[in-house]
Amino acid sequence: GNSVTQMxxxxxxxxxxxxxxxxxxxxxxxxxxFWYVQYPGxxxxxxxxxxxxxxxxxxxxxxxxxxKETTSFHLEKGSVQVSDSAVYFCALYSGAGSYxxxxxxxxxxxxxx
Amino acid sequence: SAVISQKPSRDICQRGTSLxxxxxxxxxxxxxxWYRQQPxxxxxxxxxxxxxxxxxxxxxxxxxKFPISRPNLTFSTLTVSxxxxxxxxxxxxxxxxxxxGGEDYGYTFGSGTRLTVV
Numbered sequence: 001g002n003s004v005t006q007m008x009x010x011x012x013x014x015x016x017x018x019x020x021x022x023x024x025x026x027x028x029x030x031x032x033x034f035w036y037v038q039y040p041g042x043x044x045x046x047x048x049x050x051x052x053x054x055x056x057x058x059x060x061x062x063x064x065x066x067x068k069e070t071t072s073f074h075l076e077k078g079s080v081q082v083s084d085s086a087v088y089f090c091a092l093y094s095g096a097g098s099y100x101x102x103x104x105x106x107x108x109x110x111x112x113x
Numbered sequence: 114s115a116v117i118s119q120k121p122s123r124d125i126c127q128r129g130t131s132l133x134x135x136x137x138x139x140x141x142x143x144x145x146x147w148y149r150q151q152p153x154x155x156x157x158x159x160x161x162x163x164x165x166x167x168x169x170x171x172x173x174x175x176x177x178k179f180p181i182s183r184p185n186l187t188f189s190t191l192t193v194s195x196x197x198x199x200x201x202x203x204x205x206x207x208x209x210x211x212x213x214g215g216e217d218y219g220y221t222f223g224s225g226t227r228l229t230v231v
Contacts, residue, residue, distance in 0.1 A: 043222040045222070103156040105153070
């Protein structure tokens with residue numbers, strides 16, 4: 001079946017540090033890949049997505065590249081801000097008759113001034 | 114994109130009771146989804162709800178425990194029945210973003226309902 005593995009948290013960084021949150025996946029076919037963000041007390045928001053190999057999703061300074069050869073979709077940001085503190089979820093959608101999103105466990109990021 | 118209002122945002126309930134969670138969308142959507150997020154765990158799909166038909170439940174979830182209503186294209190409810198402490202979780206509803214040109218944009222989520230069963 002499908003699965004998503006992302007790095008364990010929590011991750012604590014100083015403001016303006018470089019962020020990487022690793023995400024690897026197992027899926028049949030050619031899934032679409034997503035990063036969602038959950039700010040404290042709020043629902044999940046779509047941060048970025050990629051639908052095919054070598055696609056790069058980007059939003060709000062965050063980037064992730066769909067790497068089929070390594071089955072990865074790592075999230076990166078060059079300079080984090082305190083406002084980026086949240087829980088980040090990697091997810092995939094494989095289609096093939098199922099509408100289910102498969103999520104990783106989430107990585108909590110705390111950015112300190 | 115769609116905006117989802119979910120209520121209640123949180124509740125503390127006695128074991129053996131039931132709680133109904135409401136999800137209102139600001140536009141018509143074909144499918145609505147209910148997820149559970151247990152403490153320290155990832156999100157798990159409970160069921161998919163289409164208007165005018167019975168919900169489709171994922172393995173491990175049954176209608177008697179999690180009855181779902183979908184009376185129209187903008188509203189759905191999930192009931193957590195005969196609750197036990199193991200039901201303490203965050204419950205989220207979700208809808209699929211409008212497709213443009215056949216492209217799948219992913220899913221939008223409500224803010225969630227934090228349920229604690231004591």
